[in-house]
Amino acid sequence: MTGDTQAGGDIGFIGCGVLTEAVVRGIRARSSHPVIRLSPRSDSVSRRLAGEFPDVIREASNKDVVRRCQTVFLAVRPDQLDHALDGLEFREDQTVVSFVATTPVARIAALVAPAHRICRVTPLPGIARRQGPVILFPALPEIEALFQDLGDLIVARSEDEISDLGSVSGMMSQFFMVQQALAGWLETRGVAPDAALLYVRSMLAMLGETALESRGVTSGALVEGHETPGGLNAHVRQSLAQAGVFDAYAAALDSVMDIKL
CATH class of the missing domain: 3.40.50.720 (NAD(P)-binding Rossmann-like Domain)
Structure with missing residues (x-):
């Protein structure tokens, strides 16, 4: 080697x-x-x-x-x-x-x-x-x-790190499920399906580009930069945290480590 x-x-x-x-x-x-x-x-x-x-x-x-x-x-x-x-x-x-x-x-x-x-x-x-x-x-x-x-x-830095990083690729399909859930909610409110999907995809793509262009900026800082106390984003994030959504991500990734592909 x-x-x-x-x-x-x-x-x-x-x-x-x-x-x-x-x-x-x-x-x-x-x-x-x-x-x-x-x-x-x-x-x-x-x-x-x-x-x-x-x-x-x-x-x-x-x-x-x-x-x-x-x-x-x-x-x-x-x-x-x-x-x-x-x-x-x-x-x-x-x-x-x-x-x-x-x-x-x-x-x-x-x-x-x-x-x-x-x-x-x-x-x-x-x-x-x-x-x-x-x-x-x-x-x-x-x-x-x-x-x-x-x-x-x-x-x-190690083959264990390859495994850890690679496990996060198991989040790809759920990313599109998030898109589907958000666009589906918009449809229940009467938004046209094409408009709902375009809005959600464009917003998420924008956020991804923002993150990539913010190297050296912590994720916590990006969270703070995209919400105001008592505002829409803070309310949604806190509701998801109380529902255990973010803890569920970690649990799902822990379970991936037990899978023998």
Whole structure:
């Protein structure tokens, strides 16, 4: 996991599903980008990307990806990992990046030896638009450079921290449930569905942008800056706190830690 930085060269993906497609689209959105080589599965995604982008190449096999690439991404499910890597011969000078959930770097290292520059990366689907958090561990300069402008890069201090940060991604679907609840309430008040949904989505997007643009400002300070004593926002926040909503978030995340994905 240490050694000289191996910069440049083609990058390849073993496993070509939704996450690989999002990462490829994010990389391709740059003005300059490496040649990208894809494993043939999934067939539809690899063919679509290769047909859309001239420097994205669909290889005939995983072996071809490993043979032709300097950096190899592992983008398969944990239960597919052994089969996907069976018979592949990695080189000592290669960098291997794992998207494989819950699988430690040491486990990957045993499977891809003699390659020893190994890290885990956990992007989210918004990386296709170069948005959202990207977790990296351990820090490898060439991988930091690759992902630096594909979202908000967070270099974790440990694999436990990857797990903790990644657990919060379990909040994504409930975010849309909040949107649905707010827009639904507006509809019960007679607001047209399209107007209700647009208002809620625009407001929440505005708040997200405010938070991202307020680095160095605590969440508590943002709360105070968006309410007045006795006002609308203070009343709603206090009502939700009394109902145990914010405590329920912590309890739900604690329960995620017991799930074996």
